[in-house]
Amino acid sequence: MxxxxxxxxxxxxTPIPPRVQQAMNQPMIGHRSGQFSDLFASTAERLRPYFGTSGDVFILAGSGTSALEMSVVNTLQPGEEAAVLVSGAFGERFAKICERYGIVVHRLEVPWGEAVTAEKLATFLADKPSVQAVFATYCETSTGVQNPIRELAQVVREKSDALFIVDAVSCLGAVACEMDEWGVDIVVTGSQKAFMLPTGLAFLAASKRAWEVIDRKKPLAFYLDLKAYRKSFADKTTPYTPAVSLVFGLAEVCNMLEEExxxxxxxxxxxxxxxxxxxxxxxxxxxxxxxxxxxxxxxxxxxxxxxxxxxxxxxxxxxxxxxxxxxxxxxxxxxxxxxxxxxxxxxxxxxxxxxxxxxxxxxxxxxxxxxxxxxxxxxxxxxx
Amino acid sequence: MxxxxxxxxxxxxTPIPPRVQQAMNQPMIGHRSGQFSDLFASTAERLRPYFGTSGDVFILAGSGTSALEMSVVNTLQPGEEAAVLVSGAFGERFAKICERYGIVVHRLEVPWGEAVTAEKLATFLADKPSVQAVFATYCETSTGVQNPIRELAQVVREKSDALFIVDAVSCLGAVACEMDEWGVDIVVTGSQKAFMLPTGLAFLAASKRAWEVIDRKKPLAFYLDLKAYRKSFADKTTPYTPAVSLVFGLAEVCNMLEEExxxxxxxxxxxxxxxxxxxxxxxxxxxxxxxxxxxxxxxxxxxxxxxxxxxxxxxxxxxxxxxxxxxxxxxxxxxxxxxxxxxxxxxxxxxxxxxxxxxxxxxxxxxxxxxxxxxxxxxxxxxx
CATH class of the missing domain: 3.90.1150.10 (Aspartate Aminotransferase, domain 1)
Structure with missing residues (x-):
C-alpha cells in the first residue's frame, strides 16, 4: 500500500482536492496587503449562498468550536437564559460554552440517534419565556442525525423572541441552508467538512435581528468579539491575523463549488x-x-x-x-x-x-x- | 517581473521555505488519529528549546492575539490588577485585552522607539503592591525595539509576586529566550515570524508558578481555556480541532531549526x-x-x-x-x-x-x- x-x-x-492543495501552496503575501484584502473580501462574499444570506459572512482563524463560542459571547450575558437542543456530543458543547460564561442553560435532550422535532421544541419553549437564545445542531456528527432546522426555526419565531443559533459545522455547503428565509439568526461552520479545506478556519453569518442584539451587548471575550470583525471587514480585513494560506485554498474551493x-x-x-x-x-x-x-x-x-x-x-x-x-x-x-x-x-x-x-x-x-x-x-x- | x-x-x-510548503502539502489525516497525535506531541516537545523551558508548549489554532488573550483569561479575574508595559502597538493590545475582561490596568508607557528599562519598571511597580501580573512585549514590532526581558523579569521577581507574561510573537525562535532560567512565567508567540510558517498557529508555554495561579482561577473564556489544553495534551491531542496542515509544516520547521x-x-x-x-x-x-x-x-x-x-x-x-x-x-x-x-x-x-x-x-x-x-x-x- x-x-x-x-x-x-x-x-x-475530508480529503483536500489537489487543486485546493495547489492553491494553498502559493507564496505567502502580507495579510495587510491590498492583494489579500481583495481576495479576502471577495471570497467571504462568495460564501453567502451556502448560508442563504444576503449579509456578511465572517471568516475566523480558529476551529468550529471557536465559532460556536463566538455565537455565544456576542449575544448573551451572564445570568441570561438559553435553550440548548442536545441530540449528541456537539449539542452538549453549546451548553458547556454557555455555562462557562454563567449563562443559565435549559437543555432539551433527546436520546442519541434521535432528532429534535418541532413538536418537542414547541412544548419545551412553552414555559420558558425568558429564553433569549436557542442553540441547535444542524448535523449532529456524533450520531449522523440531521435536525429539521427549517421547522425548528419556525417554532422559535412563533413561540418566542429568542435568537435561533445553529451549528452547521458538519454539513454546511452540502445541504440546503436558507438562513434569511427560514429566520435563523446565526449560522456557524468550519473549513474541514463540506468546504474541503484543512482544519483551521471557521465561518459565521448573523441576521439583522442578531446584530440588533449584538450591538446592545458587551462582548464576553476578546478574540471572538464579532463587532471587531465587522469593523475590520468594512475595510476588507480582519481585526487579528487571518490564516492566509487557508484563504487561498478557500477561494479555490469557491471556484469548485460554483462550477458544480x-x-x-x-x-x-x-x-x-x-x-x-x-x-x-x-x-x-x-x-x-x-x-x-x-x-x-x-x-x-x-x-x-x-x-x-x-x-x-x-x-x-x-x-x-x-x-x-x-x-x-x-x-x-x-x-x-x-x-x-x-x-x-x-x-x-x-x-x-x-x-x-x-x-x-x-x-x-x-x-x-x-x-x-x-x-x-x-x-x-x-x-x- | x-x-x-x-x-x-x-x-x-515571512517567506515560507519550499520544504515547509511541501510538508504542508501532505494528504490530510484525521486529527484524532494516532498518526497525528504522535506528530503533534513530538513537535510540541521540539519547541521547548526556543522558549527555554522544560515544560509543555501548547499549540493553538489561532493568531498571536488569541495566545495573548489566552495568557490573560487563565491568570486573572475581573477586578484584579495588572501592569502592562506599553512601548508600542502590541503592548497596548495586552492592555485592551485586560480591560475587555474588567481587569484593572496600570500602563507603564514609554515613547514609541524607546524601550522599557529595568529602572523604569522598578520605580513603576514600587507603589503597586496589588499587581498580580506584569505584561511585556519582547520585540515591539511597531517600533523595532527589543525590550530587555531578562532584566525586566529580574525586577518583577525582586519587587513583587506578580506573574511575568511576555509577548514574544515577532522574535521567538530568532533571539535568546530562557524562560525557566530568567523567571518568565508565560511566553507566547505565533507561527508566521521566525517560525517560517503561514499565519494560523500560536504557541504558549507556562511556568510552574503560572500553573499554580491558573489552577486556582476560573478561566474567563472557553476556546482559550488553558486547563482544557493541558488535559488534552496529556493524551497527545487538543481539546478542539487543531490546524493539521500547519502542524505538518511546523514539524519540518523544527527539522530546519535543529539542523542550523x-x-x-x-x-x-x-x-x-x-x-x-x-x-x-x-x-x-x-x-x-x-x-x-x-x-x-x-x-x-x-x-x-x-x-x-x-x-x-x-x-x-x-x-x-x-x-x-x-x-x-x-x-x-x-x-x-x-x-x-x-x-x-x-x-x-x-x-x-x-x-x-x-x-x-x-x-x-x-x-x-x-x-x-x-x-x-x-x-x-x-x-x-
Whole structure:
C-alpha cells in the first residue's frame, strides 16, 4: 500500500482536492496587503449562498468550536437564559460554552440517534419565556442525525423572541441552508467538512435581528468579539491575523463549488447518503438515524453484537487504507460512522462499501461480498 | 517581473521555505488519529528549546492575539490588577485585552522607539503592591525595539509576586529566550515570524508558578481555556480541532531549526540586524531604536522629512517586487520597517538594501547607490 493514498471517509477532515492543495501552496503575501484584502473580501462574499444570506459572512482563524463560542459571547450575558437542543456530543458543547460564561442553560435532550422535532421544541419553549437564545445542531456528527432546522426555526419565531443559533459545522455547503428565509439568526461552520479545506478556519453569518442584539451587548471575550470583525471587514480585513494560506485554498474551493452548483452538490450528497444507507441495510447492519432525519454527510451504523466496530475500523485501515470513524463518548466502541462529504463522489461510496464487506469477512463477521455494493449501485442507477 | 517572486521583507508573515510548503502539502489525516497525535506531541516537545523551558508548549489554532488573550483569561479575574508595559502597538493590545475582561490596568508607557528599562519598571511597580501580573512585549514590532526581558523579569521577581507574561510573537525562535532560567512565567508567540510558517498557529508555554495561579482561577473564556489544553495534551491531542496542515509544516520547521542550531540562528539574526542598521546609517536614514535595544528581527527607520516612506514602499513593490512595512497608528506614513527574520539570510539583506537605494533614487531622494550595500557588506565580512 502507498501510505500517502490513505482515504479519509470520516466526517471531517475530508480529503483536500489537489487543486485546493495547489492553491494553498502559493507564496505567502502580507495579510495587510491590498492583494489579500481583495481576495479576502471577495471570497467571504462568495460564501453567502451556502448560508442563504444576503449579509456578511465572517471568516475566523480558529476551529468550529471557536465559532460556536463566538455565537455565544456576542449575544448573551451572564445570568441570561438559553435553550440548548442536545441530540449528541456537539449539542452538549453549546451548553458547556454557555455555562462557562454563567449563562443559565435549559437543555432539551433527546436520546442519541434521535432528532429534535418541532413538536418537542414547541412544548419545551412553552414555559420558558425568558429564553433569549436557542442553540441547535444542524448535523449532529456524533450520531449522523440531521435536525429539521427549517421547522425548528419556525417554532422559535412563533413561540418566542429568542435568537435561533445553529451549528452547521458538519454539513454546511452540502445541504440546503436558507438562513434569511427560514429566520435563523446565526449560522456557524468550519473549513474541514463540506468546504474541503484543512482544519483551521471557521465561518459565521448573523441576521439583522442578531446584530440588533449584538450591538446592545458587551462582548464576553476578546478574540471572538464579532463587532471587531465587522469593523475590520468594512475595510476588507480582519481585526487579528487571518490564516492566509487557508484563504487561498478557500477561494479555490469557491471556484469548485460554483462550477458544480449548489443544487447539484446537495443532490450528490443526498445520493451518497442513500447509497450508503442502502448498502448497510443490504449488509444487515442497523442504522442509527431514521430515514427522515438521516444526515446527508455522515452515516452512523450500530452493529449491536454482530461484530466489533473497532476491529472493522482497524482492518479497513491496515488492509485497505481507508479510515472511517468510531463512536464518541458513550458510543465509543459501539458504532462506526462513514463520512461521505466534500471531495467525495458516488464511486467513492462504492469503494468504501466494498472495503467494508471485505473487512467484515476478515474479522469473521457474516457479510455477503458484493451485496452492499449492489444495493448502492441500484440507488445510483436510479439517478443517472 | 514574476508575480510569484514577490519578496516579503515585512516583520511577518515571512517567506515560507519550499520544504515547509511541501510538508504542508501532505494528504490530510484525521486529527484524532494516532498518526497525528504522535506528530503533534513530538513537535510540541521540539519547541521547548526556543522558549527555554522544560515544560509543555501548547499549540493553538489561532493568531498571536488569541495566545495573548489566552495568557490573560487563565491568570486573572475581573477586578484584579495588572501592569502592562506599553512601548508600542502590541503592548497596548495586552492592555485592551485586560480591560475587555474588567481587569484593572496600570500602563507603564514609554515613547514609541524607546524601550522599557529595568529602572523604569522598578520605580513603576514600587507603589503597586496589588499587581498580580506584569505584561511585556519582547520585540515591539511597531517600533523595532527589543525590550530587555531578562532584566525586566529580574525586577518583577525582586519587587513583587506578580506573574511575568511576555509577548514574544515577532522574535521567538530568532533571539535568546530562557524562560525557566530568567523567571518568565508565560511566553507566547505565533507561527508566521521566525517560525517560517503561514499565519494560523500560536504557541504558549507556562511556568510552574503560572500553573499554580491558573489552577486556582476560573478561566474567563472557553476556546482559550488553558486547563482544557493541558488535559488534552496529556493524551497527545487538543481539546478542539487543531490546524493539521500547519502542524505538518511546523514539524519540518523544527527539522530546519535543529539542523542550523539555535546559537547559529541567533547569530544570523543579529548579523542581519547589524547589516541593516549599518546600511541605513550609510544612507543617512535615521533609525528609531538605540543600538542597545534594537530588535534582531525588524528595523524601523524614520526618514523625517527627507522623503515619503509610502512612496518608497510603493516603488519597492511595483518596480522591485519587494515588500517592506510602513508605520502603524500615529507613525503611519512616517516610518518604514524592514523585516529580516526567519527564512532570510545576509545576502537577502544586501538585496533589500540595494533595492531601497534604487527606489530612493526613483523617488528623487538623495541616496548614494551602493553606499548602504557596502556598509552592510563590511559588517558581513567581519563575521565570515
Amino acid at each position: 502507498f501510505a500517502d493514498k490513505m482515504i479519509l471517509r470520516i466526517p471531517g477532515p 452548483g449548489l443544487p447539484a452538490i446537495i443532490k450528490r450528497h443526498e445520493l451518497m447518503r442513500d447509497m450508503t444507507r442502502a448498502a448497510m441495510r443490504a449488509l444487515n447492519i442497523p442504522l442509527m438515524a431514521q430515514d427522515e432525519f438521516a444526515a446527508a454527510t455522515v452515516t452512523s451504523c450500530h452493529p449491536q453484537d454482530a461484530f466489533d466496530p473497532e476491529q472493522l475500523r482497524k482492518v479497513l485501515k491496515n488492509h485497505h487504507n481507508i479510515v472511517i470513524a468510531g463512536g464518541q463518548q458513550h458510543l465509543k466502541g459501539k458504532i462506526f460512522r462513514i463520512g461521505h462529504m466534500g471531495y467525495c463522489e458516488p464511486l467513492d461510496v462504492l469503494q468504501v462499501v466494498a472495503a467494508i464487506e471485505l473487512s467484515l469477512r476478515q474479522i469473521g463477521a457474516p457479510a455477503e461480498l458484493g451485496a452492499g455494493v449492489k444495493a448502492a449501485q441500484e440507488v445510483l442507477l436510479t439517478h443517472v | 514574476f508575480a510569484d517572486k514577490m519578496i516579503l521583507r515585512i516583520p511577518g508573515p 542550531g539555535l546559537p547559529a540562528i541567533i547569530k544570523r539574526h543579529e548579523l542581519m540586524r547589524d547589516m541593516t542598521r549599518a546600511a541605513m546609517r550609510a544612507l543617512n536614514i535615521p533609525l528609531m531604536a538605540q543600538d542597545e535595544f534594537a530588535a534582531a528581527t525588524v528595523t524601523s527607520c524614520h526618514p523625517q522629512d527627507a522623503f515619503d516612506p509610502e512612496q518608497l514602499r510603493k516603488v519597492l513593490k511595483n518596480h522591485h517586487n519587494i515588500v517592506i512595512a510602513g508605520g502603524q497608528q500615529h507613525l503611519k506614513g512616517k516610518i518604514f520597517r524592514i523585516g529580516h527574520m526567519g527564512y532570510c539570510e545576509p545576502l537577502d539583506v544586501l538585496q533589500v538594501v540595494a533595492a531601497i537605494e534604487l527606489s530612493l533614487r526613483q523617488i528623487g531622494a538623495p541616496a548614494e547607490l551602493g553606499a548602504g550595500v557596502k556598509a552592510a557588506q563590511e559588517v558581513l565580512l567581519t563575521h565570515v
